[in-house]
Amino acid sequence: MALTTNDASARQPLPNGSAPNGPDGVAEAAPIHPVLEFWYYFSENKGSVAGLFIVLTLITLAIFADVIAPHLPYEQYRDHLLQPPAWQEGGSWEFILGTDPVGRDLLSRLIYGTRESLFVGVIVVTISLTVGVSLGLVAGFFPGILGTAILRLMDTILAFPSLLMALVLVAILGPSLTNAMIAIAIVLQPHFVRLTRAAVMAELSKDYVTASRVNGAGIFRLMYITVLPNCMAPLIVQATLSFSTAILDAAALGFLGLGAQPPIPEWGTMLSEARDFILRAWWVVTFPGLAILISVIAFNLMGDGLRDALDPKLKRS
Amino acid sequence: MLKFILTRIGLLIPTFIGVTIISFTFIRLLPGDPIELMAGERGIAPERHAQLMAQFGFDKPIWEQYLVFMGRLLNGDLGVSIVTKKPIFDEFFTLFPATLELALFAIVFAVVLGLPAGIIAGVKRGSVFDHTVMGISLTGFSMPIFWWGLLLIIFFSGILGWTPVSGRISVLYYFEPVTGFMLIDTLLSDEEGAFRSAVSHLILPAIVLGTIPLAVIARQTRSAMLEVLSEDYVRTARAKGLPPSRVVGLHALRNALIPVITVIGLQVGVLLAGAILTETIFAWPGIGKWMVDSISRRDYPSVQGGLMLIAAFVMLVNLIVDLLYGLINPRIRYAR
Numbered sequence: 001m002a003l004t005t006n007d008a009s010a011r012q013p014l015p016n017g018s019a020p021n022g023p024d025g026v027a028e029a030a031p032i033h034p035v036l037e038f039w040y041y042f043s044e045n046k047g048s049v050a051g052l053f054i055v056l057t058l059i060t061l062a063i064f065a066d067v068i069a070p071h072l073p074y075e076q077y078r079d080h081l082l083q084p085p086a087w088q089e090g091g092s093w094e095f096i097l098g099t100d101p102v103g104r105d106l107l108s109r110l111i112y113g114t115r116e117s118l119f120v121g122v123i124v125v126t127i128s129l130t131v132g133v134s135l136g137l138v139a140g141f142f143p144g145i146l147g148t149a150i151l152r153l154m155d156t157i158l159a160f161p162s163l164l165m166a167l168v169l170v171a172i173l174g175p176s177l178t179n180a181m182i183a184i185a186i187v188l189q190p191h192f193v194r195l196t197r198a199a200v201m202a203e204l205s206k207d208y209v210t211a212s213r214v215n216g217a218g219i220f221r222l223m224y225i226t227v228l229p230n231c232m233a234p235l236i237v238q239a240t241l242s243f244s245t246a247i248l249d250a251a252a253l254g255f256l257g258l259g260a261q262p263p264i265p266e267w268g269t270m271l272s273e274a275r276d277f278i279l280r281a282w283w284v285v286t287f288p289g290l291a292i293l294i295s296v297i298a299f300n301l302m303g304d305g306l307r308d309a310l311d312p313k314l315k316r317s
Numbered sequence: 318m319l320k321f322i323l324t325r326i327g328l329l330i331p332t333f334i335g336v337t338i339i340s341f342t343f344i345r346l347l348p349g350d351p352i353e354l355m356a357g358e359r360g361i362a363p364e365r366h367a368q369l370m371a372q373f374g375f376d377k378p379i380w381e382q383y384l385v386f387m388g389r390l391l392n393g394d395l396g397v398s399i400v401t402k403k404p405i406f407d408e409f410f411t412l413f414p415a416t417l418e419l420a421l422f423a424i425v426f427a428v429v430l431g432l433p434a435g436i437i438a439g440v441k442r443g444s445v446f447d448h449t450v451m452g453i454s455l456t457g458f459s460m461p462i463f464w465w466g467l468l469l470i471i472f473f474s475g476i477l478g479w480t481p482v483s484g485r486i487s488v489l490y491y492f493e494p495v496t497g498f499m500l501i502d503t504l505l506s507d508e509e510g511a512f513r514s515a516v517s518h519l520i521l522p523a524i525v526l527g528t529i530p531l532a533v534i535a536r537q538t539r540s541a542m543l544e545v546l547s548e549d550y551v552r553t554a555r556a557k558g559l560p561p562s563r564v565v566g567l568h569a570l571r572n573a574l575i576p577v578i579t580v581i582g583l584q585v586g587v588l589l590a591g592a593i594l595t596e597t598i599f600a601w602p603g604i605g606k607w608m609v610d611s612i613s614r615r616d617y618p619s620v621q622g623g624l625m626l627i628a629a630f631v632m633l634v635n636l637i638v639d640l641l642y643g644l645i646n647p648r649i650r651y652a653r
Contacts (some may be wrong), residue, residue, distance in 0.1 A: 047455075156335030159628045161590035164608065168624055171612040172346050248461055252594055254464045256609060271464055278467050279475045284470075289464030296459035 041188035041309035046106040048305020056297035062114040069108035070096070073265045077103040077250065082281045098283040100274065109265035110291050115249045117295055120181055124246035125186035125239050132192025133235065137223045139193060140200025149199070162187045166249055170258045177260040180253045187249075188242050195238055199231030233310040240306055244299035251292045267292045321643050329632055336632070340625040344617050345379070362498050395622035400614050405622035409604060414497025415485060416603030419595070422519055422590045423527035430582060439573075440565055442543060450535055453475045457532030462591055465563025466525040466598040473521060480517050483600035487514040526595045530584040537580045541573040548572075575646050582638025586631050 032040075043049055061068060071077075077099060084091045085098040094227060097106040135154075141148040157165065169183035204227070212226045253259035255270025262273055265286040274284035361369075370376045373396075374385055389395070395405040438450040439563065474482045485499050491510045495502050500519070503511040544567055545551060554564045592605035598608070602621060611619040 008630045014634045152331050152335060156339060156352070159332055159336055159632050160339075160624065161586045161593075161627065161631060163590035163593055164624065164627060167593065167608070168343060168620060169610065171620060172343060244459065248459070251461055252463060255461075255594070256597065257613075268461070268463075271467070274469065278471055282471055285464070285467050289461055289468070292464065293459060296461070297455060300455060300459050307468075 020313075024174040038309050042305050045305040045308055051298040051301025051305065054294060055302060058114050058118060058295055059252055059300070061111050062118050065112050065115060066255045067080050069111040070094075071105035071108040073104065073109045074263055075104065075277070077105070079103070082277065082284070082291045084281070085283050097287050098272070098281070100284050101277055101281075104263075106287055109270060110267070110287060113267045113270065113288070113291060114295075116177065116260060116264060117292075119251070119254040120184075120250040121243040121246045121299075122182045124185045124188065124250075125243050127182070128242060129192055129239055130190035131185070133228070135189070135195025136193040137200060137228065139315070140197040140204065140227075141219065141223060143201075147197070147211055149302045150193065154193045154213035157187065157190050162245075163252060164250060166253060167258060170253060175253075175261065177250070177264065177266065178248050178269050179252075180259040181246075183253075184246050184249045189243060191242070192235065195234050196228075196231060199234060203230050216305070236310060237303055237307045240299055241302035244296040244303070247292065247299070283303070320641070322640060325636060325639050325643075326473070329636055335634060336625060337387060337390065337629045338383070338537070340621050341383055343624065345382075346619050350384060350399065365527045390625075393623070396618045397617045398611075398616055399612075400616045400619070401627065406626075407620050408607070409623060409626050411497070412607050414494075415499070415601060416592050416596070416605060416626060418498045418500065418587070419519065419522055419526060419584075419601060419603060422523035423525075423588060423591075424530060424581065424584060426527035426535050427530035432535030432538055435535040435577075436542055436565070436573075438535070439539040439546065441540025447539075450539070454532040454535045457528045458536070460528055460532075462525050463527055463594040463598055465528060466521070466595060469521050469525060470598070479512075480521050483519050485515065486511065486604060487518075522595050522601055522613060525598070526588060526591045529587055529591060530581075533580060533584065533587075534577065537575050538573065541576050542569065545569045545573040547619065551592060563572050563583050575642070578645070579638060579642055582634060582641070585634040589627055623635070 042052075046209070055145050076097075079096060080092075080099045081097040082101055083095055083103075083104045086093045086096045088098075091098060093103050095107070097110070100106055100109070135150050139150040141147075166180070166183040170179050171292045173179035173182065196218060209222065209226060212222060217226060250259050251268030251271070254266045255272045257272055260266035262269055270288040272284060274281070274288070278285045354538065374382050377385070393406055395409075397404055398408055434450045434454075438444075438447040441447055470482055472604050473480045485505070490503070490506075490508055491503065492508065492511075494507045495505055496566060499515040500512065524598045548564075548569075551564060551569050554568045555561075559568075589605070593609060594605070595601065596603045596606035597609050604627065607618065608627075611617075611623065
């Protein structure tokens with residue numbers, strides 16, 4: 001479920017007196033480029049810019065992990081088991097955030113872990129978006145038995161608490177990161193179905209759709225080329241927010257031992273491995289969780305900003 | 318009103334049937350043969366295998382299995398656990414009060430803090446307080462609660478030594494459960510210190526479980542407040558010269574609370590999902606931990622039964638919230 005803010009109502013006109021090309025605003029001078037317009041509204045929300053910055057940093061870390069990380073994620077330094085962070089007594093700058101119970105460098109594992117988390121986010125959002133949007137389009141275009149059946153199925157999936165459903169799906173499929181991603185995608189896609197359907201229903205009665213239909217456009221053309229682009233705004237916002245849910249749920253499954261399996265440096269799995277040491281070595285517990293928290297906050301901030309920029313009327317998804 | 322209630326219940330029936338179908342199908346989706354899977358690596362003799370297949374009804378056609386399953390379900394029979402051999406229905410409802418107690422305290426914690434924080438943030442929009450509440454709320458909403466639980470254990474149990482690390486009550490105390498709610502049972506038991514022990518065990522898990530609902534409630538209350546405060550009738554009330562406390566507390570709040578109540582109701586799913594993690598961390602003997610344990614013990618009938626009962630509970634609470642919503646908001650009731 002997405003959170004809502006009402007700050008969007010505080011929208012101000014663009015500088016230089018040129019209003020954006022909205023439903024009520026008519027461009028007086030040359031129309032401003034859509035990308036610039038988007039950036040103008042997006043950057044009004046300082047939090048979103050910060051979120052975007054963190055996300056870009058995470059992407060950089062994931063891509064250049066081999067170069068940035070001081071050590072290899074699986075390399076065990078047997079002489080440095082559970083070594084505290086550099087600034088604490090007994091720590092050294094060789095292992096800035098300390099080492100884990102088997103002597104692996106925590107910082108390096110965290111950096112490599114960004115790969116796992118971003119990968120999870122990308123795959124989950126891609127699957128749930130593709131499947132959800134397609135089902136939503138079908139449900140919107142065929143509101144009869146087919147549409148009702150799809151909606152009922154989605155309602156049923158939503159009746160289960162999402163993590164529980166994911167947990168049970170993983171229990172069926174077997175614990176692994178791939179299966180965790182499939183399970184989370186299944187749990188998340190009903191939101192896309194409902195959003196797409198609602199947006200499609202609103203668009204279908206409009207003249208441009210009728211015009212396209214009269215012109216002889218086929219059903220797939222109508223669905224994906226005519227209608228879908230006009231329903232994208234809420235979907236983009238939902239996709240961003242789903243990205244954070246995916247990271248969070250994958251970490252939760254990893255923590256329960258049903259997601260990524262050790263020794264993969266996935267943050268949730270790292271936390272689960274560190275549980276026995278919580279009262280002895282605070283760092284092995286604190287940093288992986290902090291990494292999860294910061295990434296999730298970043299994507300949520302970005303989602304809020306996208307919501308303000310793309311669709312100020314959108315209140316709840 | 319009766320028509321409204323009946324329509325809402327009617328809408329739930331297909332979803333409930335869907336829930337039973339999903340729960341029913343799940344155990345049959347497992348790769349391989351369910352009996353062999355339950356037997357695990359030890360293997361199983363062919364005769365015993367056939368006997369178990371017949372006992373669980375896996376040898377019948379799938380639709381017949383489903384009808385038998387539904388027939389039993391309507392009689393409150395969900396089968397027996399493979400591990401404990403006890404009826405799943407009984408197992409579930411023995412543990413359920415523990416989860417309910419935890420969830421109730423979590424939601425009380427969330428409402429008691431979140432509602433006032435949201436109201437004040439909405440009224441003092443743009444203030445330092447508002448920004449702080451929104452910042453904390455964003456953090457809470459993004460919180461991996463399994464990690465949050467561990468942090469609280471490190472701090473309150475490890476460093477300060479204030480609270481116990483796990484369980485519902487100290488092992489020093491033992492008495493027969495009467496209601497299943499530890500706080501009530503300890504009060505009834507007359508044992509000195511038992512109540513205190515139960516409370517100290519409850520605090521950390523309740524905070525952990527209540528964190529996400531707290532964040533959601535604070536943000537929703539703030540939005541609802543902002544929306545209502547810009548309404549004409551609020552301006553009228555101010556113009557009449559009513560004191561601000563009365564405008565906010567009476568005129569604005571009553572309408573702002575309508576969407577907030579729905580949001581609070583919707584947290585039940587969040588709470589039950591969170592209970593899985595919270596109970597695992599704090600070794601809280603509720604249904605969340607039971608589900609995780611059942612999965613790792615490959616006790617699939619228990620997983621199936623638990624899945625369905627939890628979904629049914631979520632649906633029931635959502636129905637109640639829906640009806641309450643109709644009760645306090647006549648616009649909804651008469652719109653259908």
